[in-house]
Amino acid sequence: MAEKQPVQKKPRKSRIRRISDWLHLWLGIASGLVVFHLGITGCIFAFQKEITEFIHQKEIFVEVPANPQTVPLSVLKRTAETALGGKKDISFISTYQAPDRAWEFGTYKAADPKAFWYFDSIDYYDLVLINPYTGKVTLVADHKYEFFAVIKMLHWSFLINHPIGQQIIGWATFIFVFLLISGMVMWWPKNLKKSNFDKSFKVKWRAKFKRVNYDLHNVLGFYVMIICLMLALTGMVWTFQWFQTTVYVVASRSTTPPVQANVQSDSTKTVSANPFDVAFHTAKLTFKNFDRIGMSPAAGGTGTIYATGYHGDETYWNFDVLQFDQYTGKLLHRKNQSDKNAGEALIGMNYDIHVGAILGLPGKILAFFGSFIAASLPITGFIIWWGKKKKKKNPAVADV
Numbered sequence: 160m161a162e163k164q165p166v167q168k169k170p171r172k173s174r175i176r177r178i179s180d181w182l183h184l185w186l187g188i189a190s191g192l193v194v195f196h197l198g199i200t201g202c203i204f205a206f207q208k209e210i211t212e213f214i215h216q217k218e219i220f221v222e223v224p225a226n227p228q229t230v231p232l233s234v235l236k237r238t239a240e241t242a243l244g245g246k247k248d249i250s251f252i253s254t255y256q257a258p259d260r261a262w263e264f265g266t267y268k269a270a271d272p273k274a275f276w277y278f279d280s281i282d283y284y285d286l287v288l289i290n291p292y293t294g295k296v297t298l299v300a301d302h303k304y305e306f307f308a309v310i311k312m313l314h315w316s317f318l319i320n321h322p323i324g325q326q327i328i329g330w331a332t333f334i335f336v337f338l339l340i341s342g343m344v345m346w347w348p349k350n351l352k353k354s355n356f357d358k359s360f361k362v363k364w365r366a367k368f369k370r371v372n373y374d375l376h377n378v379l380g381f382y383v384m385i386i387c388l389m390l391a392l393t394g395m396v397w398t399f400q401w402f403q404t405t406v407y408v409v410a411s412r413s414t415t416p417p418v419q420a421n422v423q424s425d426s427t428k429t430v431s432a433n434p435f436d437v438a439f440h441t442a443k444l445t446f447k448n449f450d451r452i453g454m455s456p457a458a459g460g461t462g463t464i465y466a467t468g469y470h471g472d473e474t475y476w477n478f479d480v481l482q483f484d485q486y487t488g489k490l491l492h493r494k495n496q497s498d499k500n501a502g503e504a505l506i507g508m509n510y511d512i513h514v515g516a517i518l519g520l521p522g523k524i525l526a527f528f529g530s531f532i533a534a535s536l537p538i539t540g541f542i543i544w545w546g547k548k549k550k551k552k553n554p555a556v557a558d559v
Contacts, residue, residue, distance in 0.1 A: 176344070179341045179344055179345075180341075180345060182337070182341065183337075183338055183341040183342060183345065184544060186334045186337065186338060187338050187536075187537065187540050188540075188541065188544070189334070190330075190331040190334040190335060190338070190537075191537030191538075191540070191541060192537070193327060193328065193331035194331060194335050194533060194534070194536065194537050195534050195537045195538065196313075196314075196317075197314060197328065197331070197332070197394075197530075197533070197534075198530045198531065198532075198533040198534025198535070198536075199530075199534050200310050200311075200313050200314035201314060201390065201526065201527075201530030201533075201534075202527055202530045202531050202534065203307075203310050204307060204310050204311060204314060204514070205514065205515065205523050205524075205526050205527040205530065206523060206527065207307040207310075208473055210307075211307065215288075215298060217297070218261065218288050218297040218298035219260065219261055219288065219297075219298075220259050220260065220261070221259055221260070221261050221290045221291075221292065221293075221297065222259075223258045223259050223292070224292050227258055227292060228292065229291040229292060230291060230292070230293075230294040231433070231436050232252070232254070232435060232436055232439045232454065233433045233435045233436050234294065235262065235264065235289050235291065235294060236249050236252065236264060236435070236456075238289060238294055238296065239264035239287040239289060239296070240266075242287050242296045242299050243266060243285055243287065243299065247266045247268070247283065247285065248266060248456070249264045249265065249266050249287075249456065250265065250266050250267055250455065250456065251264075251265045251266075251267075251453065251454070251455050252264050252265070252453065252454040252455070253265075253451055253452075253453050254291070254439075254451060254452045254453075254454065255450070255451045255472065256449065256450050256451060257450075257472065261288040261289060261290055261291070261297050261298075262288070262289055262291045263286060263287070263288055264286070264287040264288075264289060265284075265285065265286045265287070265302070266283065266284070266285050267281075267283070267284045267285075268281070268282040268283050268284075269281060269282060270282040272320075274320050275319065275320055275321050276318060276319065276320055277312045277316070277318040277319065277320050278303065278304075278318070279320065280320040281303050283301075283303060284301070284302045284303040284308075285299070285300065285301055285302060285303075286298075286299075286300045286302045286305075287299050287300075288300075314328075315328070315397075316328060325397075325398050326398070328394070328398060329394075329395060329398030329399055332391050332394050332395055332398065333395060333399075335387070335391050335533075336388065336391045336392065336395075338536075339380075339384050339387055339388055339391070342380050342381075342384075343381070343384060345377075346359060346377055346380070346381050347359075358374075358377075359377070359378065359381070360378060360381075361374070361378065362374040362375060362378050362379070369546055372539050372542050372543065373539075373543055375535065375539045376535075376536060376539035376540050376543060379532050379535070379536075380532070380536055382532075383528065383529045383532045383533065386525055386526070386528075386529030387529050387532075387533050389512060389513075389529075390513060390526065390529055390530065390533070393509050393510075393512050393513035394513060396506065396509045397509070403506065406502070406505060406506065407502035407503075407505070407506055408502065409502075410500075410501040410502040410504075410505040410506075411500045411501050411502030411503070412501075413500070413502070417499070417500065417502075417503050420482070420492050420494065422463055422482045422491045422492045423461040423462075423463065424457060424460075424461050424462060424463055424484045424485040424486055424491075425484060425486060425487075426460060426461070426486055428484070428486055428487050429486050429487065430486070430487045430488065432488070433488075434464070434483070434484065434485055434486055434487055434488035435454075435456065435464060435485075435488070436488070437483075437487070437488025437489075438454075438464045438466060438481075438483035438488040438490075439452075439454060439466070440488075441466075441481070441483070441488070441490055442454070442466035442468065442481055445466075445468070445479075445481060445493075446466070446468030446479070449468035449469060449470055449479075450469055450470060450471050450472045451468075451469045451472055452466060452467065452468055452469070453465075453466070453467040453469065454466055454467075455467075456485075457485035462485060463482040463483055463484065463485060463491060463492075464482070464483040464484075464485050464488070465480060465481070465482060465483075466480070466481040466482075466483065467479070467480050467481075468480075468481075470496075471516075473516050474511045474516050474517060475507070475510055475511060476504070476507045476508040476510075476511045476517065477496050478496060478507075479493065479494065479495045479496055480493070480494045481493050513526075514526055515527070
């Protein structure tokens with residue numbers, strides 16, 4: 160009679176590994192819905208610029224005349240305010256070096272700061288697009304209810320204005336960071352044999368659903384881990400002040416916050432020309448090699464006119480700032496990107512890293528697929544857990 164071969168038992172996992180696996184399971188279940196929500200809204204928002212420009216191409220892109228001369232900015236500003244009924248002051252303007260772009264004029268007013276919902280916290284948030292050569296209004300939009308603005312706030316805080324909204328988002332993101340790290344530990348192949356290599360790096364598409372689902376969770380999770388970590392960590396910068404401070408201190412190697420210049424306008428001096436146009440003219444000459452210029456009218460009697468020059472027609476991290484006297488248009492102060500310490504620069508990059516725009520279209524594609532796969536991980540993970548749970552309830556009879 161043939162001698163029975165002893166059954167080889169799988170080596171027992173260490174206590175730390177068992178705890179890590181247990182936390183990965185239950186924290187994943189606890190945060191799964193929020194992670195799914197963040198992934199889906201992140202996917203939708205990734206190409207908001209391209210989608211918006213496609214839908215509103217007639218309003219955003221204008222015909223450039225043979226001898227392009229723009230209408231004075233102060234006149235365009237009044238035109239925008241008139242288009243909004245004459246009762247709302249324009250508070251921010253975006254002009255573009257690209258000659259075929261309409262200029263943007265926006266106005267914003269907060270409502271009840273203690274309101275629970277996003278919509279109740281804003282009185283109005285409007286955007287006007289104007290042809291800078293003709294002064295013709297091409298679009299008036301209620302940005303408060305604009306699709307991508309709503310998606311952004313859903314992603315930001317579930318449309319909740321109360322701090323609890325961001326705290327839910329933030330702690331779910333914090334848990335997601337742990338899940339990515341613990342998932343990497345679970346994924347790590349024990350050796351580099353071809354069978355282990357294939358299980359770790361390839362999806363076995365021809366296998367049964369259970370195996371394909373496992374590979375979609377395990378393999379795709381590995382491939383997007385770095386992208387998802389960047390998305391999660393940059394998201395935490397906004398949610399947790401302690402985390403933002405930590406990032407700043409580590410990058411700048413200083414606990415001292417950046418110095419803010421105290422610049423004020425002098426109401427005793429005036430000029431015959433429009434100070435806002437004077438300031439914009441200086442800004443155009445100063446920022447002639449920049450892609451766009453943002454202008455903000457002065458607030459209050461001693462406030463200054465701000466002009467921000469951006470490198471890149473979509474990103475926000477690389478910019479210089481000018482401040483002008485609101486009564487004369489005289490340049491009072493300039494702060495360049497090169498003047499910022501490493502902490503300021505890194506915090507300034509946070510939004511562009513988070514949406515992938517810092518790498519242009521390839522970066523947004525990476526952010527899209529990273530968000531999409533991140534949204535799928537709670538689903539595939541739940542299916543894995545549910546399958547194991549059913550297996551334990553209905554154990555198969557082993558053949559002798």
